[in-house]
Amino acid sequence: MLKLDSHIELDYARFFRWWGGELAAILPAPLRASLWPQRARLLLSRRGEQVQVSLSDDNGERPLGLFPLDESAAREREKLYETTPHLDEAELCLRLGQGQSLLRTFKLPAAASENLRQVMAFEMDRLTPFKADQVYYSIQLIERLPDTRQIRVELALTPRAKLDPSLDELASAGWRPERVIADGARANHDLLPEAFRRPRSRLPQRVNIAAAALFALLLLATLALPAWLNYTLEQQLRQEVRQVTKISKEVEDIKAEAEKLAHENGFLLRKKSEEPATLEMLDELSRLIPDQTWLNGLQYRDRKVVIQGQSPAASSLISQIEASPYFKNTNFVSPVTKDVASGQERFQIASEVLGRRASEQAIPPQ
Template identity: 30%
Template sequence: MKEALDRQLARLRTRLAKTPLPRFFSWWGSELVACLPPRWRRIFSGNSETLLLQPTDEAILVLREHEKEISGFGQIAASASAEEQAAEFRSMRARIENPGLRTVLCVPESRALTRVLTLPAAAEDNLRQVLGFEMDRQTPFKADQVHFDSRIVSRDPATRSLRVELTVIPRGVLDPQIAAIAGGAIELDGVDVRSEGVDGVRRGVNLLPPERRARRRDMRLPLNLGLAALILILLVFNMSESLHNRALAVETMQAEVDKAAVAARDVLALKKTLQDSINGANFLAERKRNGPLLIALLDDLAFRLDDDTYLERLSVENNQIQLQGQAKNAAGLISVLTASPFLANPKLEGQIQPDPRTGKDRFTIVAEPKDVPVDQIIAHGPAKPAEPAADDVKTEKAQQGDAREASDGAP
């Protein structure tokens, strides 16, 4: 189960390595780390700082590699006991404040076998297993007789192939050398091949089997997980705050809208009250202006009706004038009232009933009021009876004179 999981992880790492994402994240991480203080840079740089152990006949040289720069750090006497060598190495290591400090044993290039192979690109997903099958063909050893590792030199997309540098060292050479360093008490993170001298270049492989490598706690994984959890928490908090702020803004706006609506309703109520007040104040004026002028109407009726006609009731209601009274000739009143400038469409309502007590006809006449301007009524006034002619006046005076003379001559 574990081997299958390792193979799947190896395939995922291989596919990820083919993308530009690793280079981008490497550049981005280096730029971010460069902005941190030195102590934090050492923590975040992880395995960028390494102690190199290079055994010689007289001593074990300890070199310090930091950001691809190698410098001498100290040495441990080869004649010292294993306990003294381990204690000396621990004291050296304690001088470097870097929890991710790695320890790598460097083997001279003369003791390792290096071959460059051309393999299909499909072999990259399971490269170590493929190299194990090719070991007896490419080297004089079998896979179980050596410690080996590889690194990809180049990829050729056109031919779908890759060039792999295979580094092999016999187990009989490497195992005794590991055991000779402090009796194997020093935990190693890897074994690499390096050229001679202080300024020698490392090959960049790890010949130490995975089960024999130092088990160190990689702080990057929990740190990355913690940062991811923190980012998630901050994101959720930010979203919740945004939603909360939006809800508050909506509530504030709703309160303002409700307040404006109440103010608008108050304005409408005040406007209606004002309009009602205006209408109430103008009601009587409108009724007086739109209705007939009663004084002028009474004056006109008094002028037009004969002396043997009198009114018992005069009412003006719902744009209708009603006349009730008694007259010698009630039917003839219609023609008389038609000539009135204040009445329109006069007509009898009901039947004419004779009154035996007075000997007259009781009538009810209804008519509609005419719109007569007040200024016209004031200017002209009601219609006046025609003046008698001059000859008629003279005749009437002569008759009156003859009558007086006849009365004077009488005995």
Template identity: 35%
Template structure:
């Protein structure tokens, strides 16, 4: 099978097969209670009379048989009165091999769309009769290996069939179907049904009944489609709702992530500032340390502190001794003169400019006495006058 192969799909045959398979699953008792038909009455010509075979069910193998005298007008009515099941049974006229013929022909595949018309135009090529001389039915059996369609042609002379139908009408019998006995064995089970009964003999159905029938079929089809489509549509709507919720959550998640990133950035900057502050001593502590180290005869004129680097300018009687004095402190390191020492003629002191690194001194561990004192409140002994102070 190649990609260029055309798939032949007959929708009518498919639904016919599908309905037959579904009907097979229905129990016979339920099927008989739901069906309006009580069976089938098959009339076959036997010399001048008719043989009647009554099939109560379609799959019944052995029918009930009677012989009907066509010369007695009310013979069928008498038989019908004795068998009430005949009232709802379908009447079928079955032709034998002396009344009809069959032939297998092969036609181009394009003829399948208008098969009856094509066969009617070329009937004289396949049979010794013309189209106006016979009643015929063309039954497609399928495609051959060469791309043609195999057709079973069933036909009967009009005069012969009209004579048989006239006798049945005289007996009060109106068949709904005319078939050929040998065509039943030649046609497969899935072949389309055929009917040799002329249009003028076919019973006219009730227009209202047909309208109701088609209406019910339409409602059944709509319900079937609803059962098949409704769950899928509901699932599709549920999926759309979930997709919209996911989109909303994704937007909210992105906003939260951006806020989280901003919070992390602020936390990092804050921590950096805290680290810088922790690594740098307080300026008040530096000033306090300088005030302790420098004597009263020394003073500062300039003070500059940036990036853990301190630079001071001032005057002192012995500025050269300030280097060692400052390096002895735990706050200062890398102490050095920035410029040479000069003497102020007005005060007689040496001008100095010193630069140094500033870092907080390491915390000294508390002694046991200090720890005990910090953990317990101090209590003083009572004074001589009896007063106490805490």
């Protein structure tokens, strides 16, 4: 039964691509080549410390040789363009191998096609081993599946940590790719970061037929004034943004300098407040140790004090020292022994010394 209330999805871009392809197919090959010339591609492939250069055109792909990326790179590159002048018109592309890129084909809900790139950013860590901020990626719609209300897409990606150094090294050698493609991916994929893209020309494309030329001129005349006003406004806004950015940077520098000075000025005060008061610690020990107890040695290092001596009852010293707010974790370092000559117990006790601030809070003023 015919359902007149069914929703029909029209892909206008796909229709016009098909229609244009059918029209181009009936034209003679020389005329089609003059109206829609295919731009050749100069393909770069990394081979260790060298780059493999190949030319891809209507005659297929053929290698042009290996070129270094050292001091002689610019000279070798200029020599290549001098010997083959038609390479100036070729599109320079960096081709990534299987170990440098990742290709995946999967299905998504049809609603994802409205904002496909944003949806892919949220699903990146689930569908790939990477997060969205770790890679450069390109996603293309391959097919719509109305029966399951899904779409089939192809994802091409490469890690930022690998592509950025490679592009910098190529740029230093004079190679500045216009496009980054993954080996085996569809032609529409481009992984070139925005930072490495060249500013595109605002000039209209070549007029193919007389009617198209007339339409382009009329459209240009109609939109010239708004376009110029928008361009002027854009330049003015860019200038204002640059000024605000400069002022913001100066403010951040002043703030950082003030924080640095404050940190340096407060270093001694913090150091003094964090370190235990040695005189107070010694005074506290002299108050805690009974008169019948004798000290033979005292060591203090890294907030830890070790005392050695003799006492009639060495075990009672642990509780007395531990009860003080100046000390904690008090224990015997070695077993208590009996001195035969004096009849007293030999001991060696270690304890951690609290900071001065903690001791001042613990001891009320008298």
